[in-house]
Every structure is written in C-alpha cells, then in structure tokens.
Amino acid sequence: MIARARRAQRLGSRAATGGGPALAVAGLSVSVLRSERRYVAVDEISFAVGAGSAFGLVGESGSGKSLTLRALISVLPPSARVESGEVLLHGRAVPHTGRAARRARRGEMAMIFQDSLSALDPVVSIGAQVAEAPRRLMRLSRRRAWDRALELLRLVGLPDPSSTAHAYPHQISGGMRQRIAIAIALSTEPSVLLCDEPTTALDVTVQAQILDLLDDLRRRLDLAIVFVSHDLAVIRQLCDQTAVMYAGRLVETGATTAALEQPLHPYTRGLLDAIVDLDDAVGAPAPIPGSLPDIERLPSGCTFHPRCFLATEECSTIVPELRAPTNLPETHRSACIHRDKMVRQ
Numbered sequence: 001m002i003a004r005a006r007r008a009q010r011l012g013s014r015a016a017t018g019g020g021p022a023l024a025v026a027g028l029s030v031s032v033l034r035s036e037r038r039y040v041a042v043d044e045i046s047f048a049v050g051a052g053s054a055f056g057l058v059g060e061s062g063s064g065k066s067l068t069l070r071a072l073i074s075v076l077p078p079s080a081r082v083e084s085g086e087v088l089l090h091g092r093a094v095p096h097t098g099r100a101a102r103r104a105r106r107g108e109m110a111m112i113f114q115d116s117l118s119a120l121d122p123v124v125s126i127g128a129q130v131a132e133a134p135r136r137l138m139r140l141s142r143r144r145a146w147d148r149a150l151e152l153l154r155l156v157g158l159p160d161p162s163s164t165a166h167a168y169p170h171q172i173s174g175g176m177r178q179r180i181a182i183a184i185a186l187s188t189e190p191s192v193l194l195c196d197e198p199t200t201a202l203d204v205t206v207q208a209q210i211l212d213l214l215d216d217l218r219r220r221l222d223l224a225i226v227f228v229s230h231d232l233a234v235i236r237q238l239c240d241q242t243a244v245m246y247a248g249r250l251v252e253t254g255a256t257t258a259a260l261e262q263p264l265h266p267y268t269r270g271l272l273d274a275i276v277d278l279d280d281a282v283g284a285p286a287p288i289p290g291s292l293p294d295i296e297r298l299p300s301g302c303t304f305h306p307r308c309f310l311a312t313e314e315c316s317t318i319v320p321e322l323r324a325p326t327n328l329p330e331t332h333r334s335a336c337i338h339r340d341k342m343v344r345q
Helices: 002-016 065-073 098-105 126-137 142-155 161-165 174-186 204-221 232-238 256-261 266-273 339-344
Strands: 023-034 037-049 054-058 080-089 109-112 192-196 224-229 241-246 249-255
Touching: 023 065, 037 054, 037 065, 037 080, 037 224, 037 241, 037 249, 054 065, 054 204, 054 232, 065 080, 065 109, 065 192, 065 224, 109 174, 126 142, 126 161, 126 174, 142 161, 142 174, 174 204, 192 204, 204 224, 204 232, 224 232, 232 256, 241 256, 241 266, 249 256, 249 266, 256 266
Parallel strands: 054 224, 054 241, 109 192, 192 224
Antiparallel strands: 023 037, 023 080, 241 249
C-alpha cells in the first residue's frame, strides 16, 4: 500500500516537471580545506540520470568520485563544502547544507557505502537496522516497520529473512551484509540510489550477484542509479551512461558502450589498456605512467597532460572543454584538444 502510494506520488511529480531526469547535476564544484587554504576537488561537473537508468562514474582512487556522491546526498566531511552548482531531484533544486538539505532528500535519495561492515551497527540486530528508517521517517509502528524490514530482506534475495533479521552483522557473510546495506538504502523507497563502490570488497561471484540484484531492482522499482567504481568491467555490466573523472573533472561522457569501445580521451584509453585481458596470452597490460596529481599542485592546462601519450605544448596551457569530436554525435564528449585524433586511432 505504501509503495503504491509513493509510486503514484512520484509519477505525479514527474508529470509536473515534464518527465525530466530523476537526478540532474549542473556545474557542481566542491572544495576541501588544507593547511588553511581551499582547493577545488570537484570542478564543475554536470550530468543527468533518468528513472530506471544507471549512470557510471569511473576513475582512479582520489579523482573525486566519492566526494561527488557525498555532495549529492549532503554528507560532506567538515573540511569540504559545495562552492557552486545545482542538484535537482525531479526538476526541483535542493539545498546543499543544513536540515533543509536532508529534508529535501529524505525518502527520495539514498546511498550504499563501500564498506558494509563499517556502515552497519555491530550491536544492533539486522532487522532493527533495516526497520529504523521506515519507523522514524515513514512513521510506521514498530510492528509494521519490522514487517517492512522482512519484506526488504526478501526483496534483496536473502533466503531466510526472519533468521537474518535477528542476527548481527559479524554473524553473516560479506555478500549478505552488502545485500542488507542495499535493503537499508531501499527502506524509504527512494527514487535515486547512490552506490559508492559497493562491490569492491567482494569476491567475483558475490560481486556478480550484487550487480545482478541492483540491475533487477532498478528495473523493477524504476530507480535512477549513480554507480561509482574504478572497475570498468563493473561499469560495463550495469550502466547505460558513463562519465570518466580525472583530478576532479569529467574528461569523457557518453553511452557506456561508446565510451569503453571507442574512447575519445587518452585517460579512458589508458584505463582500458591497463586491464589484464585473460583471453590474450600475448599482450600485457600497459599501466598509465605517473600518478594522479595532488589537488594542491594541479598541472596547468589539461591536468592529464604530464601522463598523456598524445600531449603537446598546447596541452599545458589550454583547459579543454567537454565537447564532441567533429561529425560525431553530441552525446559522446571528450575534454581533450586531440579528440579528433582519438577518433582515428
């Protein structure tokens, strides 16, 4: 009954906003405080995700992916703050800080964190943790909230919800804990689900199960998913659209198939070349030289140019815009002045 009511409410909301994206991000910039100075860690990123779609955000550790998610859900660390930009839920701009920010996102946006063991309370039963948000935010009675917790545990594929509900996090496997983290995120029936590398600590078999579960849930529940990962295979399996992030900036965006099969930025090409291909007995992975720059000492011009195989003198002075190459669809864009050369490679 609750699910049907909230689904009807969302459909009405989408109709009122012209059926636009569930989540839209426009020019979002985040700074962090270091040694009494502020440095830009996320630099004017923009993207949109429709209901029932999955958007992948990929890049090396430290590129700003997790900070972006935390800014979207308004749980930034004390040293960080949003400097500019908008976050829109179903066409409505939501505030970045304060109680109003949490209220605006409550029930519409949820997040799955990377380490499920750290995210769960070790001294509270699984059932009580899953039931907490429905009881406090949806004003359900204890009995109804517990029943909803069991329903959610069934939804995420746990075989014995009643037994699991009475267990504690240390008593169950990592894969089960990740399913429980997903159940908690879904407990208020959000329309937007943020996933911060939720499969990183899992073995490949369990990882595949979690990805299949998320894919099934987004289709069944019409979820808009933003999935952060450094694993291109995971992004390829789940996401319709992909953005590649480097040093706080988006350097390539487009349909996942296009971005990963015909990359238009040397950084994306480098990420693909660094993957070990188990079907290729001859070729060896080619790591990207150097390392991600520190935000306190970002290179001038294109921040990737010190590591780039296509770098020219211009690359150290020009900050490239995110644009499509000549005669290619605008939907596939690259922040590289050599984007046309990448097309011919």
